[in-house]
Amino acid sequence: MTSDGTVGKALEVLDQVAAFGRPVRFSEVLARSDFPKPTLYRFLQTLTNQDMLAYDPDRQTYSPGIRLVRLAHAAWEQSTLAPIARPHIDALSAAVGETVHLAQLDHAQVLYIDKRNANNPVQMFSQAGKVGPAYCTGVGKVMLAFSDPARIDAVIDQQSFHRFTPTTLTDARTLRDELTAIRANGYGFDREEHEPGIICIAMPILSDAGRVLGALSVTSTTGRTNLAGLESYVPILSDTAAAIARDAQNWSFPDHDTKEATGR
Amino acid sequence: MTSDGTVGKALEVLDQVAAFGRPVRFSEVLARSDFPKPTLYRFLQTLTNQDMLAYDPDRQTYSPGIRLVRLAHAAWEQSTLAPIARPHIDALSAAVGETVHLAQLDHAQVLYIDKRNANNPVQMFSQAGKVGPAYCTGVGKVMLAFSDPARIDAVIDQQSFHRFTPTTLTDARTLRDELTAIRANGYGFDREEHEPGIICIAMPILSDAGRVLGALSVTSTTGRTNLAGLESYVPILSDTAAAIARDAQNWSFPDHDTKEATGR
DNA sequence: AACTAAGTTTCACATAATGAAACCTTGTTG
DNA sequence: CAACAAGGTTTCATTATGTGAAACTTAGTT
Structure with a gap:
């Protein structure tokens, strides 16, 4: 191994x-x-x-x-939720006017797959491809919360629990409690746990079978809103996540009816 | 080999x-x-x-x-012009209000490294990581034009010269003539050679020694402007290219102050 | 049940990877 | 400027690894 x-x-x-x-x-x-x-x-x-x-x-x-950049483009288009989620994220971003993230779990880390800034759209690898800690990001905790117990154990085992801010969860116990709360709630927050002044609300993207496909988040700052404010996005977040999950499951590559007009 | x-x-x-x-x-x-x-x-x-x-x-x-996406992020930040060019491209994009591309030459192909969408975005094929043909894109021709003769030969040899539109250059001779013209001019155009209705002006990014580092382009549509209109961007494009080249040559990585895991 | 195509495993054999040691090459020091 | 390091490169006998023809196991027909 x-x-x-x-x-x-x-x-x-x-x-x-x-x-x-x-x-x-x-x-x-x-x-x-x-x-x-x-x-x-x-x-x-x-x-x-x-x-x-x-x-x-x-x-x-x-x-x-540079070969990695070429290969990653193929990976990004075929092996991530990004192409499926794109229209939904565009809509979400337009609706809420805040930064939106799409992430997937890669081993014990959060991998950011796509992002929308309210102002300047589509910056691919500048954000996508970046990894972050699972234990102190909204998307990380939410994805973890809905993973199966064995996975949770494995991932928690690999966390370093570095304290980024005063509110960072710094041990397995508190993290597990938080995961339980998230599971009960259906979504989670980042309460300035990674960067001071930065808060977010995160929603898992779950398949019909309940498997974690990824997560969405809306990020803002304490200067602009608060957790209660973010919570008002729950309905649209939950609809968006459901739409992405639905599309992901119905999706299969354009088998033979290829348009692919856009050349290479 | x-x-x-x-x-x-x-x-x-x-x-x-x-x-x-x-x-x-x-x-x-x-x-x-x-x-x-x-x-x-x-x-x-x-x-x-x-x-x-x-x-x-x-x-x-x-x-x-998915591992490729992670690795590509590192490649994009360290082995491309993108991180250096970013502020310059932001400024350029804001100034001209059109789609801006940053590309590098990868073997015989154009590799798009970064992109800024116009305010009124045109749906197009390009994205970071995506590759395109060298012989019928503004950035491709411009990078080729300023490459050394051996490289030009090698690259032309590998082109397929597929006709995308009526104005696509479809043989080595016409391409070579075009390259000569571009060299004389200092910049080049895409005259709807890849996609109908899509035109662009492209500027090489050259090091002091004259080596091709990459290329910039401003893209628009025939509905919105024409080649003469694009040509008015020459001064700002040329300034931007020069600024990027300068930064690229002075660039060295933050040598010792390692602050890892600050990831977003 | 008999056939077929796709996917998987086995195993004798050949090739390619290994790393200690020796060798360069460039910059430093007495 | 000789002698020395330190970083980088090459050699080559030894051994581990990769190789692929053939045999085998599914899963999907007819």
């Missing part, structure tokens, strides 16, 4: 480079890696050849490569 | 799956693949284990996986 052969190891290296969040030198990766020098060196070479990494010869640094 | 060992082969499979543009069954991939059945099978398993592919057990289909 730790390793899917050579390919798994290479991808581990790729992740390690990406994890730095900035271009890195060979020796820096080496210091954090379990691989011996020549092995790591060969992986970096291979990944660079393959455009999975980009190498800057001047600075002698590696960073995640 | 064809193959970087096992890792290269696995990534080839990943590309093949992504190329379908929709979830695919094992046998479909097999039909297009040179790999023998069990080999391909194992690659798909490995990639799925690694979340580079997602497997839908109901439909028995593979599609590009």
Whole structure:
């Protein structure tokens, strides 16, 4: 499980480079890696050849490569809720005039899939692709709350419970209590748990079978509204989530009746 | 070069799956693949284990996986012009009130890196991560025009010259003439060459050394303006391109102040 | 029940990955 | 400017891994 052969190891290296969040030198990766020098060196070479990494010869640094951007576009269109949810999110965003997020759970983290700013629409990877902690975001807690117990345990196990603000939930117990409350309620809040002044209301997107497909949230600031204000969005949020879930289940790719006029 | 060992082969499979543009069954991939059945099978398993592919057990289909979205975010922030160009593009978009694109050349294709929609948005094919043809887009031709001769030859060699509209350039000769004209001019147009009714003006982003870093474009419709109208944007486009190039060359990552996990 | 196509597993064999050691190359120091 | 590091690259015998023909197991016909 730790390793899917050579390919798994290479991808581990790729992740390690990406994890730095900035271009890195060979020796820096080496210091954090379990691989011996020549092995790591060969992986970096291979990944660079393959455009999975980009190498800057001047600075002698590696960073995640452009091929990933191409591949991710395909992933985003085929393996996420984003394309299905798009019209619904547009409508929601227009209706509430606040920032809207669409997220999915990826292992123990929240992965933001799409976003609408009230003002400037559609900025894809600028937000989408970003990951955040599950335990202190509205979407994270809501998705967790409706996951099956085994999953909840696994995810909670991996949380670091870093205190971002005074209201951050900082241990498993309080988080579990919060999850129970969310389950009872049907939706959840972020009470400035991640960033001071930032609050949100989050709604799970559930399949008919009750499986968590993702989550929606409407974010605002304490200067503009409060939790009670956000709560007034519950009906539209719940309708939107239901609509997305319905579409997701009826959706199958344009099998043969392809229009695809928009070329490549 | 064809193959970087096992890792290269696995990534080839990943590309093949992504190329379908929709979830695919094992046998479909097999039909297009040179790999023998069990080999391909194992690659798909490995990639799925690694979340580079997602497997839908109901439909028995593979599609590009969610891990790619995470990785691409890192790539987008570190290996593209997008983060540097962002404020400049915001300003440009606000100033001209039309759709603005930022693109880079990826092999023989145009890769859209970022985009700003106009206030009155035109529905179009482009998005960050999406690829387009180099020979019939403003950004593509402009980037090509300022590339070195060897590169131009290589890229032209790989173009398919599909006729999208009546004005599409459909052979290497006319394209080369157009590139010469663009080089003389300093910028280029898309004269409804890709989509009817869609025109644009494109400006290369060049380093001091004259290397092509990317390209910018302002897109509109024949209903709203014409080429002469777009040409009035030349000064602001050229200033913006210069500003981006300058920032790109002075850019170095926040070296030591690591404040990880501030994710949104 | 008999057939078929798609998907999965096995296993002897060949290839490709491995990493200790040696080797460059560039920048630093006495 | 010789001697030294430190970071980066190459070599090569050893071993682990990947390979794919064939056999097998479903699931879906007719």
